[in-house]
Amino acid sequence: MRAPIGPFEDARPAPECLAELTGPVAEAIRDWQGGTPADRIVYVDTDPAIADTAAFVGHYGRELLGQSANCVVVAARRGGGTTLAACLVPSAGRVDVNGVVRRRLGARKVSFAPMATAVEATGMEYGGITPVGLPAGWPLLVDASIAGMPYVLVGSDRRRGRLIAPGCLFGLVPGAELIEGLAV
Known part of the structure:
Protein backbone atom coordinates (compact mmCIF):
# COMPACT_ATOMS: atom_id res chain seq x y z
CA MET A 1 0.00 0.00 0.00
CA ARG A 2 1.18 3.52 -0.75
CA ALA A 3 0.75 6.13 1.99
CA PRO A 4 -1.71 8.89 0.99
CA ILE A 5 0.92 11.50 1.96
CA GLY A 6 4.66 11.38 2.54
CA PRO A 7 7.47 9.15 1.30
CA PHE A 8 6.79 6.27 3.69
CA GLU A 9 7.87 2.84 2.46
CA ASP A 10 5.99 0.79 5.07
CA ALA A 11 2.32 1.85 5.02
CA ARG A 12 -0.57 -0.43 5.99
CA PRO A 13 -4.22 -0.03 7.01
CA ALA A 14 -4.15 0.50 10.79
CA PRO A 15 -6.65 -2.34 11.47
CA GLU A 16 -3.96 -4.70 10.10
CA CYS A 17 -1.33 -3.27 12.51
CA LEU A 18 -3.04 -3.54 15.89
CA ALA A 19 -0.04 -5.40 17.35
CA GLU A 20 2.13 -2.35 16.57
CA LEU A 21 -0.09 -0.12 18.74
CA THR A 22 -0.69 0.19 22.48
CA GLY A 23 -3.87 -1.30 23.92
CA PRO A 24 -6.07 1.83 24.01
CA VAL A 25 -5.21 2.85 20.44
CA ALA A 26 -5.55 -0.67 19.06
CA GLU A 27 -8.91 -1.01 20.81
CA ALA A 28 -10.13 2.37 19.47
CA ILE A 29 -9.24 1.34 15.91
CA ARG A 30 -10.67 -2.18 16.28
CA ASP A 31 -13.95 -0.79 17.69
CA TRP A 32 -14.09 2.30 15.44
CA GLN A 33 -17.67 3.49 14.84
CA GLY A 34 -17.02 6.80 13.04
CA GLY A 35 -18.49 7.67 9.66
CA THR A 36 -15.05 7.23 8.06
CA PRO A 37 -14.13 3.51 7.87
CA ALA A 38 -11.23 2.40 10.11
CA ASP A 39 -9.30 1.05 7.13
CA ARG A 40 -8.86 4.68 5.95
CA ILE A 41 -6.55 5.10 8.96
CA VAL A 42 -3.06 4.20 7.75
CA TYR A 43 -0.14 3.16 9.95
CA VAL A 44 3.33 4.10 8.69
CA ASP A 45 6.53 2.85 10.27
CA THR A 46 8.96 5.66 11.09
CA ASP A 47 12.29 6.09 12.88
CA PRO A 48 11.73 6.73 16.63
CA ALA A 49 15.00 8.66 16.87
CA ILE A 50 13.49 11.48 14.82
CA ALA A 51 9.96 11.59 16.25
CA ASP A 52 10.06 15.28 17.23
CA THR A 53 8.41 17.48 14.60
CA ALA A 54 11.47 19.45 13.42
CA ALA A 55 13.65 16.37 13.01
CA PHE A 56 10.78 14.38 11.50
CA VAL A 57 9.98 16.87 8.72
CA GLY A 58 13.70 17.49 8.18
CA HIS A 59 14.09 13.79 7.36
CA TYR A 60 10.78 12.86 5.69
CA GLY A 61 10.08 16.15 3.90
CA ARG A 62 9.24 19.72 4.85
CA GLU A 63 5.89 19.49 3.02
CA LEU A 64 4.71 17.21 5.84
CA LEU A 65 4.73 20.16 8.25
CA GLY A 66 1.57 21.45 6.53
CA GLN A 67 0.01 17.97 6.61
CA SER A 68 0.75 17.10 10.24
CA ALA A 69 -0.90 17.76 13.56
CA ASN A 70 0.36 17.56 17.12
CA CYS A 71 -1.71 16.19 19.99
CA VAL A 72 -0.81 17.72 23.33
CA VAL A 73 -2.19 17.06 26.80
CA VAL A 74 -3.20 20.03 28.92
CA ALA A 75 -4.07 20.33 32.61
CA ALA A 76 -6.96 22.69 33.37
CA ARG A 77 -7.30 23.88 36.95
CA ARG A 78 -10.43 25.26 38.53
CA GLY A 79 -10.99 25.46 42.25
CA GLY A 80 -9.15 22.54 43.80
CA GLY A 81 -9.53 20.20 40.82
CA THR A 82 -7.56 19.48 37.68
CA THR A 83 -9.03 18.19 34.42
CA LEU A 84 -6.88 16.67 31.70
CA ALA A 85 -7.77 17.22 28.06
CA ALA A 86 -6.09 16.84 24.69
CA CYS A 87 -5.69 19.43 21.96
CA LEU A 88 -5.01 18.66 18.29
CA VAL A 89 -3.54 21.49 16.24
CA PRO A 90 -1.61 21.75 12.97
CA GLY A 123 -0.63 5.07 28.31
CA MET A 124 1.24 6.45 25.29
CA GLU A 125 4.86 7.46 24.74
CA TYR A 126 5.82 11.11 24.91
CA GLY A 127 6.34 12.29 21.34
CA GLY A 128 3.73 9.86 20.03
CA ILE A 129 0.53 10.91 21.80
CA THR A 130 -2.40 10.58 19.43
CA PRO A 131 -6.07 11.64 19.58
CA VAL A 132 -7.17 8.09 18.77
CA GLY A 133 -7.54 6.02 21.95
CA LEU A 134 -7.48 8.78 24.56
CA PRO A 135 -8.95 7.93 27.98
CA ALA A 136 -12.75 7.80 28.07
CA GLY A 137 -14.38 11.07 29.04
CA TRP A 138 -11.47 13.28 28.03
CA PRO A 139 -12.31 16.39 26.02
CA LEU A 140 -10.48 16.46 22.68
CA LEU A 141 -10.29 20.00 21.32
CA VAL A 142 -9.54 19.92 17.59
CA ASP A 143 -8.60 22.99 15.58
CA ALA A 144 -11.37 23.26 12.96
CA SER A 145 -8.85 23.60 10.12
CA ILE A 146 -7.84 19.96 10.61
CA ALA A 147 -11.30 18.70 9.60
CA GLY A 148 -10.82 20.28 6.17
CA MET A 149 -7.44 18.67 5.47
CA PRO A 150 -7.53 15.74 3.01
CA TYR A 151 -5.10 13.73 5.17
CA VAL A 152 -3.40 14.44 8.48
CA LEU A 153 -0.30 12.80 9.94
CA VAL A 154 -0.45 12.34 13.74
CA GLY A 155 1.32 10.27 16.38
CA SER A 156 0.55 6.57 16.66
CA ASP A 157 0.96 6.28 20.47
CA ARG A 158 4.67 5.52 20.35
CA ARG A 159 7.67 7.43 19.04
CA ARG A 160 7.96 4.76 16.33
CA GLY A 161 5.25 5.03 13.70
CA ARG A 162 2.55 7.52 12.76
CA LEU A 163 -1.08 7.40 11.75
CA ILE A 164 -2.43 9.09 8.62
CA ALA A 165 -6.16 9.67 8.37
CA PRO A 166 -8.63 11.98 6.60
CA GLY A 167 -8.90 15.23 8.55
CA CYS A 168 -12.65 14.80 9.01
CA LEU A 169 -12.03 11.65 11.07
CA PHE A 170 -10.62 13.66 13.99
CA GLY A 171 -13.94 15.39 14.56
CA LEU A 172 -15.50 11.92 14.99
CA VAL A 173 -13.19 10.71 17.76
CA PRO A 174 -15.13 10.28 21.04
CA GLY A 175 -15.06 13.53 23.03
CA ALA A 176 -13.95 15.60 20.04
CA GLU A 177 -15.07 19.16 19.50
CA LEU A 178 -14.04 21.24 16.49
CA ILE A 179 -12.95 24.71 17.57
CA GLU A 180 -12.15 27.70 15.37
CA GLY A 181 -8.91 29.43 16.33
CA LEU A 182 -7.57 26.76 18.67
CA ALA A 183 -4.18 27.13 16.99
CA VAL A 184 -2.33 30.43 16.85
Missing part, protein backbone atom coordinates in the same frame (compact mmCIF):
# COMPACT_ATOMS: atom_id res chain seq x y z
CA SER A 91 2.10 21.18 13.58
CA ALA A 92 2.94 24.60 12.20
CA GLY A 93 0.82 26.26 14.91
CA ARG A 94 0.63 26.19 18.67
CA VAL A 95 -2.27 25.71 21.05
CA ASP A 96 -3.91 28.89 22.42
CA VAL A 97 -3.74 27.54 25.97
CA ASN A 98 -4.35 30.79 27.84
CA GLY A 99 -7.19 31.96 25.62
CA VAL A 100 -9.35 29.50 23.71
CA VAL A 101 -8.52 26.39 25.77
CA ARG A 102 -8.91 28.13 29.14
CA ARG A 103 -12.30 29.56 28.17
CA ARG A 104 -13.56 26.32 26.57
CA LEU A 105 -12.62 24.22 29.62
CA GLY A 106 -13.91 26.85 32.07
CA ALA A 107 -10.59 26.86 33.89
CA ARG A 108 -8.82 29.47 35.93
CA LYS A 109 -5.45 28.27 34.66
CA VAL A 110 -4.38 25.87 31.89
CA SER A 111 -0.88 24.58 31.23
CA PHE A 112 0.71 21.79 29.29
CA ALA A 113 0.59 18.65 31.42
CA PRO A 114 3.97 17.47 32.70
CA MET A 115 5.48 14.73 30.53
CA ALA A 116 5.14 12.08 33.25
CA THR A 117 1.46 12.95 33.77
CA ALA A 118 0.69 12.87 30.02
CA VAL A 119 2.43 9.52 29.57
CA GLU A 120 0.84 7.90 32.62
CA ALA A 121 -2.67 9.19 31.93
CA THR A 122 -2.71 8.26 28.22
